[in-house]
Amino acid sequence: MTTHHNADFDGLASMVAVRKLYPNARLVLSGGAQxxxxxxxxxxxxxxxxxxxxxxxxxxxxxLVDTHDPDRIGPFKQCWLDPKVExxxxxxxxxxxxxxxxxxxxxxxxQVIETVGATATMLIERVREAGVPLTSExxxxxxxGLYDETxxxxxxxxxxxxxxxxxxxxxxxxxxxLIEQTxxxxxxxxxxxxxxxxxxxxxxxxxxxxxVLVATSTCDRGRVEAAEAVHQLAELEGVDAVxxxxxxxxxxxxxxxxxxxxxxxxxxxQEFGGGGHAVAAAAIVKGQTLTxxxxxxxHLLTQRYRPTLLAKxxxxxxxxxxxGETTVSETERRMTHYGVNVLPVLDxxxxxxxxxxxxxxxxxxxxxLGKIPTADIxxxxxxxxxxxxxxxxxxQAMLERxxxxxxxxxxxxxxxxxTRTDLLRAWHDDVLPSVKIRPKVMDPSGVPRLVxxxxxxxxLQEKLPPRLFTLxxxxxxxxxxxxxxxxxxxGCVRDLLLGIENLDLDLVVEGDGIAFARKLAAEQLGxxxxxxxxxxxxxxLPDGLKLDVxxxxxxxxxxxxxxxTVEQSSIKKDLYRRDFTINALAVxxxxxxxxxxxxxxxxxxxxxxxxxxxLHSLSxxxxxxxxxxxxxxxxxxxxxxxxxxxxxxxAAVKMALFQKLSGHRLLEELKALCSEREPKSGLKxxxxxxxxxxIHPKLSWTPRLEKLLFAVExxxxxxxxxxxxxxxxxxxxxxxxxxxxxxxxxxxxxLKRFPFSEREATTLKALRGGxxxxxxxxSKQPPLKPSGVCRILEGAQDEALVAIMAxxxxxxxKRLVSAYLTAWRQAVPxxxxxxxxxxxxxxxxxYGTVLTQLRDAHLDGLVKTEAEERAFxxxxxxx
Numbered sequence: 001m002t003t004h005h006n007a008d009f010d011g012l013a014s015m016v017a018v019r020k021l022y023p024n025a026r027l028v029l030s031g032g033a034q035x036x037x038x039x040x041x042x043x044x045x046x047x048x049x050x051x052x053x054x055x056x057x058x059x060x061x062x063x064l065v066d067t068h069d070p071d072r073i074g075p076f077k078q079c080w081l082d083p084k085v086e087x088x089x090x091x092x093x094x095x096x097x098x099x100x101x102x103x104x105x106x107x108x109x110x111q112v113i114e115t116v117g118a119t120a121t122m123l124i125e126r127v128r129e130a131g132v133p134l135t136s137e138x139x140x141x142x143x144x145g146l147y148d149e150t151x152x153x154x155x156x157x158x159x160x161x162x163x164x165x166x167x168x169x170x171x172x173x174x175x176x177x178l179i180e181q182t183x184x185x186x187x188x189x190x191x192x193x194x195x196x197x198x199x200x201x202x203x204x205x206x207x208x209x210x211x212v213l214v215a216t217s218t219c220d221r222g223r224v225e226a227a228e229a230v231h232q233l234a235e236l237e238g239v240d241a242v243x244x245x246x247x248x249x250x251x252x253x254x255x256x257x258x259x260x261x262x263x264x265x266x267x268x269x270q271e272f273g274g275g276g277h278a279v280a281a282a283a284i285v286k287g288q289t290l291t292x293x294x295x296x297x298x299h300l301l302t303q304r305y306r307p308t309l310l311a312k313x314x315x316x317x318x319x320x321x322x323x324g325e326t327t328v329s330e331t332e333r334r335m336t337h338y339g340v341n342v343l344p345v346l347d348x349x350x351x352x353x354x355x356x357x358x359x360x361x362x363x364x365x366x367x368x369l370g371k372i373p374t375a376d377i378x379x380x381x382x383x384x385x386x387x388x389x390x391x392x393x394x395x396q397a398m399l400e401r402x403x404x405x406x407x408x409x410x411x412x413x414x415x416x417x418x419t420r421t422d423l424l425r426a427w428h429d430d431v432l433p434s435v436k437i438r439p440k441v442m443d444p445s446g447v448p449r450l451v452x453x454x455x456x457x458x459x460l461q462e463k464l465p466p467r468l469f470t471l472x473x474x475x476x477x478x479x480x481x482x483x484x485x486x487x488x489x490x491g492c493v494r495d496l497l498l499g500i501e502n503l504d505l506d507l508v509v510e511g512d513g514i515a516f517a518r519k520l521a522a523e524q525l526g527x528x529x530x531x532x533x534x535x536x537x538x539x540x541l542p543d544g545l546k547l548d549v550x551x552x553x554x555x556x557x558x559x560x561x562x563x564x565t566v567e568q569s570s571i572k573k574d575l576y577r578r579d580f581t582i583n584a585l586a587v588x589x590x591x592x593x594x595x596x597x598x599x600x601x602x603x604x605x606x607x608x609x610x611x612x613x614x615l616h617s618l619s620x621x622x623x624x625x626x627x628x629x630x631x632x633x634x635x636x637x638x639x640x641x642x643x644x645x646x647x648x649x650x651a652a653v654k655m656a657l658f659q660k661l662s663g664h665r666l667l668e669e670l671k672a673l674c675s676e677r678e679p680k681s682g683l684k685x686x687x688x689x690x691x692x693x694x695i696h697p698k699l700s701w702t703p704r705l706e707k708l709l710f711a712v713e714x715x716x717x718x719x720x721x722x723x724x725x726x727x728x729x730x731x732x733x734x735x736x737x738x739x740x741x742x743x744x745x746x747x748x749x750x751l752k753r754f755p756f757s758e759r760e761a762t763t764l765k766a767l768r769g770g771x772x773x774x775x776x777x778x779s780k781q782p783p784l785k786p787s788g789v790c791r792i793l794e795g796a797q798d799e800a801l802v803a804i805m806a807x808x809x810x811x812x813x814k815r816l817v818s819a820y821l822t823a824w825r826q827a828v829p830x831x832x833x834x835x836x837x838x839x840x841x842x843x844x845x846x847y848g849t850v851l852t853q854l855r856d857a858h859l860d861g862l863v864k865t866e867a868e869e870r871a872f873x874x875x876x877x878x879x
Contacts, residue, residue: 004067005031005074006225009183010118012037013145014065014090016046017123020132025063028054031074034225040182046141051075061086066119068093068111069275083107092119093266093277117162118149124165136173143174148183149280156260157279194219194229195236198244202237205392206309207301210240210263214301216294218247227282230255241265243301245285245293252293254283263305271300311394312387314426315408315416316570317510321346324353324375328364331356331374338554339576339616342405344414345378351412354380355405384409387416391426398423421600456587457595459496467545468503475507475520475547476589482519485510487571487586487598494582497597497607498637506548508586510571513537513551520549535568553577572600579626580633581606581613606642613642620652624661627652627691628669635682649689658694667754670695674731680709683734696750698743708737711806719802722822729799732760736803739768759797767800771807778813786824787856789816793825829858830866831873839873850876 001018003011007029015027026049033041041048051074062079068089070080079085089111114122120142127134134142146166150158153166170176194217202215215233217226226246234242234257241263243256254272256265258279266281272293274283285293322331322343335343341358356378364370364377383397384407394406398420408416461469472488479486487508495502509516514530517537521528526541535551554569554577575584581603588596597604606613612630614620620627627649630641641649652658658666673682686692687701716730739747747768751761777792778784784792793801798821805817831854833847841850850873857863863872 001025001063001065002028002030002073002076003065004069004072005029007033007037008066008145008148009034009037009040010120010145010149011066012041012046013118013120013142014123016138016141017120017127018063018065018090020127020134020138021123021130022063025061026054028076030072030076034227035188036182036225036228040144044137044141059085061088063088063090065090065123066093067091067275068113072275086110089113090119090122092116092122093275115159117153117155117158118146120145120149121159121162121165124168125161128165128168134169134172136175139169139172139174140178143169143176144179144182147179152183155279156258157277191229191232194226194246195232198229198233198246199236202233203392204239205298205301206390207305208262210260210305212241212243212263212301212305213237213239214294214297215242215244216246216290217244218290226253227255230257234259243268243297245290245297247290250286252285252288252290254285254293254297256281267304268297268300272296309391309426310387311385311389311391311408311418312416314391314394314422315387315418316422316572317408317416318568318570319344319407319414319417320569321414322356322374324348324378325373327371328361328374328377329370332358332361332365332370335361339573342417342419344407344417345374346414347375352384352407352409352414354378355382355407357405382407385418386410394418395423425600455595455597456493456496460587460595463496463501464503467543468505471524471541471545471547472505472507472589473594474523476591476594478520478523479509479516479589480591482511482516484516485571486516486589488589489571489575489586490578490583493585493587493597494603494607496587497585497604504548506550507589508550508552508571508574510552513549517549520547550574571598575600576615578615579619579623579629581615582633584615610637610639611642611645612639613645614648617644617648620648621655621657624652624657625665625669627658627689628666628673628686631682631685631689631691632669632673632676634685635678636676653690658691661694663754666694667756670735670754671731674734678713679731679734680706680713683709695738696742696746696753698746699738699741702741705737705741708740708806709734712737712803715802715806718818719798719821726798728802729760732763732799733802733806736764736767736799737806739764740771740803740807763797763800766796767803771804774804775808775810775813778808778816779810783812784816785856786819786827786859789820790824790856790859793817793820824859827855827859829854829863829869831869836873839870841877 001015001022003015012033019025019027027046028049028051030051032038056075056079059079059082062076062085064073064076064087067073068091070077073080080087087107087109089109091111091113092115093113112122116122124142124146143166146162146169147153149155150162153163197217197219198215201217202213205212205214213233226244226248230242230244233244240260241256241258243254243265246253246255254269254274256268256276258265261278264278266275266277266279269276269281269283272283272285274281276282288296320334320338320340320343322334322345324345324347326334331343335341335358343356345353345356347353353375356374360377360379361374364372369377382405383401383403385394385397386409389408397403398406398418404420406418407414408418460472464472476486488505489508490506492502492505507513513535514528514532514537517528517530517539520526521539521541524539524541526539528537528539530537535553537549539547539549541547551568552571552574554573571586575586575598578584581601583603584599584601585603586598588594588598601615602613612633614626614630630645630649633639634641673679673686676682683692684701684706686695692699692701712733716728716733719728735750739750742749747764750756750764756764774792778789796804801817801821805814808814808817829851831851833843833851836847836850837843841847853876854863854869854872857872858869863869
């Protein structure tokens with residue numbers, strides 16, 4: 001019994017397993033073993049026969065394990081070719097269509113080749129079925145082969161049969177500690193040197209949506225096995241496949257490892273005359289230089305597996321450009337507005353002419369050349385690419401030319417750009433992963449701990465109602481047909497990452513969002529409400545479902561606190577205009593990328609760190625209302641303002657920008673803050689940031705205000721439990737509490753500052769002016785009857801009633817208002833106007849008087865039955 005030369009643990013284990021089935025056979029290595037196998041054999045005597053002690057002429061039967069290639073068994077090939085020698089093969093590598101050369105030698109060769117993770121698995125199953133007992137030492141050797149070949153059951157080639165075989169071996173006494181010590185030893189210094197050389201001479205190719213690392217080395221590695229270094233390289237780089245070419249004396253060794261069946265390294269090895277299977281293979285190449293082998297490797301890979309990471313997959317679009325006739329001064333102004341440092345320059349016919357950078361513009365301005373055309377200082381010799389240029393070519397050009405900005409052309413038209421940021425993100429996609437974050441367990445503060453995942457496709461399907469998930473799938477399919485990138489953005493993505501339900505989906509299209517919305521609505525038999533000024537639309541479907549669709553936009557502010565000027569742009573720029581990083585997240589809805597998270601600004605990191613962080617230092621200057629929003633998210637999620645963001649918020653307060661805000665914008669933020677579950681915490685945080693004075697100059701955080709807000713919170717909780725289906729403007733109750741602690745003219749000032757609706761203003765004024773009077777009336781001695789309470793409170797809005805309960809220090813008053821809300825105001829007598837008419841009472845104003853007094857009697861318990869009500873009316877009429 002033998003295995004391939006340079007035996008690995010799977011080959012050794014398979015030989016030991018076969019001996020349990022053929023006890024009188026001899027185990028012989030055909031030509032050496034891997035270093036780790038050799039070290040194991042020095043420490044453990046497995047009763048192997050040395051090749052030099054074997055007379056091949058005496059061999060009558062040859063059993064091969066872990067290979068079916070006669071060129072890999074050294075001198076045993078003559079046994080293979082001998083017609084008198086019976087040959088039996090056990091292997092888990094792909095079968096040779098030619099029958100492993102059997103037809104060429106004119107004899108039948110028995111082959112058992114099955115798709116499992118290790119050859120040892122096949123033979124362990126036969127040992128188990130035969131009922132042959134194993135010693136603990138034998139079980140350990142068999143397990144070594146199984147664990148090594150399957151990467152401890154992590155390789156994609158692993159099957160359930162491998163796991164069942166491992167369970168059998170553990171029951172038989174396999175020593176897992178010895179296995180761990182054998183397979184996970186410290187790296188040899190020579191392997192470290194080889195790894196370093198491979199890393200320095202490696203390049204990534206994106207093929208069929210997979211990441212393949214091709215590396216070469218001429219490093220003198222001593223006697224270490226290159227295969228071990230390749231395995232370590234695959235683990236370090238986290239790629240889908242690794243193929244290396246290593247110089248070894250007079251030949252080049254090609255070794256491949258793959259984590260996915262989509263990249264078959266066995267096929268590559270076969271092309272070089274070697275062998276193996278889809279996830280692990282090798283070949284020896286003679287007569288070719290390392291450069292020739294590498295070039296052929298790349299040719300084979302890119303020929304069989306189409307490069308999928310092309311310029312169009314990485315580029316940012318649409319592109320801001322500038323006419324060559326535009327002055328240097330105007331170009332500098334537009335760069336500032338768009339937040340860019342390089343602009344493509346077009347000639348008079350809108351053809352690409354070159355690039356201009358901010359450095360060149362600033363130098364021209366320094367030399368007082370602001371009035372000259374930008375065409376006079378552009379760079380026309382910069383590298384440019386096309387949509388189908390592969391990413392590797394662009395990466396090499398940017399590195400070699402030290403070029404930070406590459407225009408992507410279709411003919412002479414600029415259709416996109418690739419920046420250094422795009423380069424780094426695509427190049428190191430494995431270390432900047434798209435992740436999902438979800439609550440796992442609660443820490444003592446009650447804030448979810450978060451864990452990472454790749455994308456959100458599964459979470460979208462689980463968290464969204466089936467109808468809504470199907471809708472975004474169909475929207476993505478429409479976007480694919482129209483070649484329009486489509487994303488869901490903002491708060492929905494944030495909450496999905498946090499595991500919070502949010503069905504308010506905002507879609508963003510890189511293109512004409514309104515046109516897309518109309519096409520989607522037509523397919524779904526819905527209608528569209530468009531807002532042309534902002535490039536947004538709302539789709540209303542027949543079942544009442546709504547979907548917001550927007551054009552990807554960028555914006556700039558002409559002056560602090562101004563409303564933004566909006567222009568069509570890319571998803572990257574669209575996310576940049578958002579308020580905070582945790583809201584600057586998107587999920588792709590197109591094609592194979594469905595569910596992929598786009599995070600250009602570290603939003604996922606800030607979710608993990610529970611931080612609220614603005615995207616740029618002028619964020620609060622451009623829109624001071626974002627400070628109020630930051631406080632709202634702080635209190636909602638239990639997060640904190642990032643250090644820089646907190647400093648920027650304090651600076652915005654010092655700049656007194658909030659006085660310039662319109663009352664409408666500030667009121668919207670106050671409504672949102674006071675509609676949160678615990679507004680008291682948010683208002684206290686506003687006080688800490690010295691922001692309460694922008695609501696009213698006399699408003700400050702006092703024990704009285706804190707006590708009142710706490711009472712409002714408790715009363716609202718009571719109301720919500722009482723009326724699960726009744727809507728209450730909770731924010732208005734908090735505004736009443738704020739008004740209650742202001743000076744006498746406080747409400748007048750608030751009404752001037754903020755555009756309350758007529759109903760809201762009336763409620764505020766009525767309560768502020770009459771709260772004390774109402775409380776005095778309700779506190780009268782002896783206690784009021786129910787009818788008296790109803791006369792006092794009749795017509796008051798629920799918000800005012802809740803505010804009265806919160807403001808009253810008297811439990812009796814609270815009980816009276818509670819009784820009014822829960823019972824008395826719904827109470828009506830049994831008799832109606834029709835009954836009065838049947839009693840012979842002529843219709844007229846008297847009906848109102850009679851029914852009012854009847855209701856009062858009913859409330860006060862004076863009448864309980866219909867007969868008593870009739871008697872009460874007759875007595876009333878006589879009186």
